[in-house]
Amino acid sequence: MVKHVRTRGTLASLAAELGVSRTTVSNAYNHPDQLSAHTRQRILEAATARGYPGPDPMARSMRTRRVGAIGVLLTEHLSYAFEDVASVDFLAGLTESTYGTDSALTMIPAGPESGEDLVAANALLGRAVVDGFVVYSVAQDDAHLAAARARQLPLVICDQPTDVADLPFVGIDDRAAIRPAACALLEAGHRRIGILSIRLNRIRLDGLVDHSTLPGADLHVQRARIQGALDEFAEAGIAPETVPVITRHINDRPNSVDAARELLETYPDLTAVLCTTDSMAFGVMEYAESRGISVPEDLSITGFDGIRDALYRGLTTVIQPNRAKGAAAGRLLQELIDARVTDAPASAQEETIRQILPTTFHPGTTVSFPRSGSVV
Numbered sequence: 001m002v003k004h005v006r007t008r009g010t011l012a013s014l015a016a017e018l019g020v021s022r023t024t025v026s027n028a029y030n031h032p033d034q035l036s037a038h039t040r041q042r043i044l045e046a047a048t049a050r051g052y053p054g055p056d057p058m059a060r061s062m063r064t065r066r067v068g069a070i071g072v073l074l075t076e077h078l079s080y081a082f083e084d085v086a087s088v089d090f091l092a093g094l095t096e097s098t099y100g101t102d103s104a105l106t107m108i109p110a111g112p113e114s115g116e117d118l119v120a121a122n123a124l125l126g127r128a129v130v131d132g133f134v135v136y137s138v139a140q141d142d143a144h145l146a147a148a149r150a151r152q153l154p155l156v157i158c159d160q161p162t163d164v165a166d167l168p169f170v171g172i173d174d175r176a177a178i179r180p181a182a183c184a185l186l187e188a189g190h191r192r193i194g195i196l197s198i199r200l201n202r203i204r205l206d207g208l209v210d211h212s213t214l215p216g217a218d219l220h221v222q223r224a225r226i227q228g229a230l231d232e233f234a235e236a237g238i239a240p241e242t243v244p245v246i247t248r249h250i251n252d253r254p255n256s257v258d259a260a261r262e263l264l265e266t267y268p269d270l271t272a273v274l275c276t277t278d279s280m281a282f283g284v285m286e287y288a289e290s291r292g293i294s295v296p297e298d299l300s301i302t303g304f305d306g307i308r309d310a311l312y313r314g315l316t317t318v319i320q321p322n323r324a325k326g327a328a329a330g331r332l333l334q335e336l337i338d339a340r341v342t343d344a345p346a347s348a349q350e351e352t353i354r355q356i357l358p359t360t361f362h363p364g365t366t367v368s369f370p371r372s373g374s375v376v
Helices: 011-018 022-030 037-049 057-064 078-083 085-096 118-126 143-150 179-187 211-216 220-235 253-266 278-290 308-312 322-342 347-351
Strands: 069-074 104-109 133-136 155-158 169-171 193-198 245-248 272-275 300-302 317-319 354-356 360-362
Touching: 011 022, 011 037, 022 037, 069 085, 069 143, 069 322, 078 085, 085 104, 085 322, 118 143, 133 143, 133 322, 143 155, 155 322, 169 322, 179 220, 179 272, 179 300, 179 317, 179 360, 193 220, 193 253, 193 278, 211 220, 245 253, 253 272, 253 278, 272 278, 278 300, 278 308, 308 317
Parallel strands: 069 104, 069 133, 133 155, 155 169, 169 354, 193 245, 193 272, 272 300
Antiparallel strands: 317 360
16 A cells, blocks of 8 residues: 655645745735735645745745844843843834844843853854844953954944944943933032942952043943043042942842942941942842931932833933834844845945934932031
């Protein structure tokens, strides 16, 4: 007895059987708007009955010169990208920019402890099947940035590094953006102010920052925010070197609370804490509550990012457009990818190589006059 094996259908056999063109079958999957609902349903039902899965994505990639994915290089653990609200907002904006483009996001987490091993970075980035990269907040000499550049694919930097002249950039002016928060503390009468920051360098440091090392810090965003605050304090007559700066390498709740503990136990005369992220400010608020320190009556606090929870809790902070930042980076990258695929000149390279987005100061309710007798 001969057993007949049913062969799986192909695009060509399906088109012949249904009496339509190959393009019509392809459109049922890739351009459904070009077919009537009845025709598309007929094609899909016939394809299912014959085990035809749809056009080969590899063949489509070769034909269109696209793989349909953009890589997002992160220097945080992948879990952080989904826990940190500012990162979530950025990724949401980036996702919005892919609507209608048939592009997916490929997350490439490098991790906060990495950045020096070029061989490992080349291995990680070299196997990423993407049309281009958004590099999200890395050090200027990070090996992963070098590896991404070596792929010679369209690339957009977001946040940092800020001074790579030949690559498109989307971000904010961090040094200027934080000054209204520093000014709010000064206008309330504070003169003994401490700063909490997340990491300034790839090499781990948890503790007091030596002011002489600030100009050479690897990570521009945090460096610029600290320097912007110190600029404002200096103009008010406060010597920058007298302002203690405490940092933590990992930006999570336990580290933020511990940084607040170190700062306030080491410098008990402080009346205000300026934080370079809202998450650090939450750590100060939690520590203050655990010690019976009233905010803002006993201690004023400012943050940076303007995430939803910060606004809900009344934190005095700087609102940066994280979602708009992601969307702008995605649109810019898509333009570069389109130009590369069509061999057309990319206007993005000529006209919009740097997009600096505006920020907004949110007064909140966590800043008030210093406690009695605290002003020198």
